[in-house]
Amino acid sequence: MSDRKFVHPYIPNSVPGVKAEMLKEIGVHDAEELYAEMIPERLRLRGSMDLPRPFPAEHDLKKHVEAVLSKNVTCGEYLSFLGAGCWQHFVPAVCDEVARRSEFLTAYAGGAYSDLGRFQAFFEFQSLMGELVGMDVSGQPTYDWGSSAGNAIRMAARMTGRGEVLVPRIISPDRLSIIENFCQPSSTPGHIDIRFLGFDPETGTIDIEDLKDKASSKTAAVYFENPSYIGVVENNGEEISEIAHENGAESIVGVDPISLGVLRPPAEYGADIVCGEVQPLGMHMHCGGGLGGFIASRDEERYVGEYPLRLISVTDTSREGEYGFGQCRFDRTSYIGRDQAKDYVGTATALWAIVAAVYLSLMGPKGMKEVGEAIVQKSHYAAKRLSEIDGVEVPFSGFFKEFPVNFNGTEKTVSAINKSLLKRRIFGGKDLTLEFPVLGRSALYCVTEVHSKEDIERLSKALKEAVK
């Protein structure tokens, strides 16, 4: 088939004359002859694949794809109050500029001699995350919050030699499902049993008595979140960590790091391992493609030795005063250890680590404080406005960014309310009715620094009409 006259801009050697020269050098007539030496006839696909007519012209391709994408609506066009694991935040233009940089965008697996800048950017990501959460070790990013929690729980299970983890009952069902997979099926030897901690119906925080009952010498770790899935700030962190430690368990805290300009760093209330989601730190939502997780811990061998991730360490070079970088204890990883390694590692979300480093460098301590305060003020303002609507209630106070809005006092289901909001070009909060029946007919509303007073008034007005 190599006599075809197909020349594609992405394939320089599709030029027939060039291809002929190369084939001559190899000593065969066509590619077919090469394949015939390697792949038996019975495994060959004969005939052409049945695919749509292509658009080799860039202009035509763009027109085609844009036509399909025009069927989407974006959160720029509509007003959105969706969160639940992926959040709309302000993304500085410099973050986008660096994310698009050819060098970072298209690098992959080169070493520090060719890619020193990439290694330094990863080290800076780890360093800035360390400052934020109060830990001395952090690694390269994971896929998302769920996988970082799963990895952290497995680290704790290996460290303690125990097979049970306590997690809050109120947790993102997506995240829980990811964690469940990491905890393995019950019939496998490495299985980790997940036990749930109840919550205080008044505050939404973890029920400490329930924790005391369930924590034992079997507990590998207590995992809790700040803020929780429904936005509640867990104010008993210190006591929870103490109970974990008294039972010889690790304290693992999952965080939304954009809260850490105003919320206490988990290391200060006893966390041994911190994990969470980096998407708020300069990543667009990308329909869920903006997620990336992180893990941080104490700088002790017993923690470092259990990380599945690449850990970039700064080191010296043969030139005085010059920084070099490399992989710390790389033999931990599955690239070396295969099935004997600490879990598995692979291509995850490195570009987002670089963008998060840019974001935190732009924000600085003042920016992080201000964004945290803005989120608290705007979300509490929204909660106040919404709870003024007849039949609408905001059950918990002391939240960050997200809060359940309960509609039990109205005749409407969340789904009907959201349909009605949609007609007014508003994405209402995520429906919690089926996820957490205990919360009644509730929706999880997310208000961030990007929402203006006018946006909140618009929601309030639309909701008033929607619940009628």
Added chain:
Amino acid sequence: MKGSEALRSYHAPVWDEPIVLELGREGERGVIQPEVEEEIRRDVGDARSHIPAEMRRKSPPKLPELSQAQVLRHYLRLSQQTLGMEFDIDMGVGTCTMKYSPKVNEELAGRISEVHPLQDEDTIQGILEIVYKFGSVFLRQISGMDEFSFQPGGGSAAAYNNACMIGKYHEVNGELEGRNEIITTIFSHPCDAACPATAGFKLVTLYPEEDKGLPSVEALKAAVSEHTAGLFVTNPEDTGIFNPEIDEWTKIVHEAGGLCSYDQANANAILGITRARDAGFDMCFFNLHKTFSSPHGSSGPGCGAVGVTKELAPFLPVPVVVYAGGKYHLDYNRPHTIGKVRGFVGNVQVVLRSYAWAMSMGAEGLREVAEVSVINNNYLEKKLLAIPGVTKPYKSRRVDQIRYSLEKLRDETGVGIDDVNRRVVDFGVQSYFTSHHPWIVPEPFTPEPCETYSKADIDYWAEVLRHVCQEAYKDPERVKGAPHNSTVSKIDSAPLDDPERWAMTWRAYKRKRGDVRR
């Protein structure tokens, strides 16, 4: 220093750039936050009053304080000190398919940046259509599989996903306790061993026969038993050798009651040539950031696109994008689903780029990608085997890449692959991918000259290696002392494994080494 006539004079950028935490002055601002209106401030009061007292941050995080231009400059300098694929002839990084990522696709991917994954289905019909068609049209034709998931965020994540599905399959059949072994080969990617292990399986690893470079059918027969849960293999393996008995392999595993998962990380040169389904696999995955041109992103975000047969479709992670009643839907109704391996639908911006790339190719173009890749690889082989010190273990013809050895060079000159790898960067090419561990092939390197590279590119790349190998015979110390034209001098790796000296953060570095060094 100028190399031989054909080689260009190159020097990497050297900015001697401080760590970002060493830069800036107190009070500088990189960006101002959106306004909090006065009415809101008045109405809700101090933000701190809404945070429980014991949960308030007392001292601010020690982040740098920098103005905007200074932040941008710092990260642009770091980017310049990174040799991205677009700057060099990046075919040394085999198994990774360092192909060109078309710029137009970056523009298109930007169109979904402000879409939230939980929006009403009616408002995301465009992206759902693209995800659906990329699977059910393109990947179905390429693999022969029936249904697809794009949830795993990379190749290893997809291998892990498949291991979870195999576990669930045997669990549903009440056999998981007994079926606890996964078989793989040593030349399959390490994820094919590590991911099943993370999902709870024991691994049985098959080693190649001396002459063929592949494990024998007899070895596989001896490995299967009533404990066999499944098979995880790449094909062609990381050596570039295609296992011609692969259908016999899947048959043996099926007869033992196991399932077969195909790691298609090395699929670039077999698009439209041979299919997973026809070789008897139950599931497979493609790395969209490799074969399907989405940029590697310094190591993600990527996508491990999973394809399965109809029989295994009930086990897929949820939601699956389906088409029914004239609309695209997120289908959560999968009776045996493993649940989730990642949040939401996955890295759909990666799927979008892959769709655009595949739509620019069509059936004929994809076939051309495969054919040119196999021609490039065999052409490069001719060039490389003419270089003193380079050998090719195992005799057979290769598909997309070849694992070569510099054992001869090392024995004759004392210069090994690590030295060569530091030296080639002096000529503006990316350091090579050696091999995953263990190094069955001594002093290995594995170039993959995919369709992106021109004949002139391949000739230059081979010329760099020829120059360095010749230098190893003439002036070995020059190679061992490399790099000479790089961003950084020789790096001391000893502190990396020493708890007293390793430092994964600036705060740890300062604690261990005393305050700032300059």
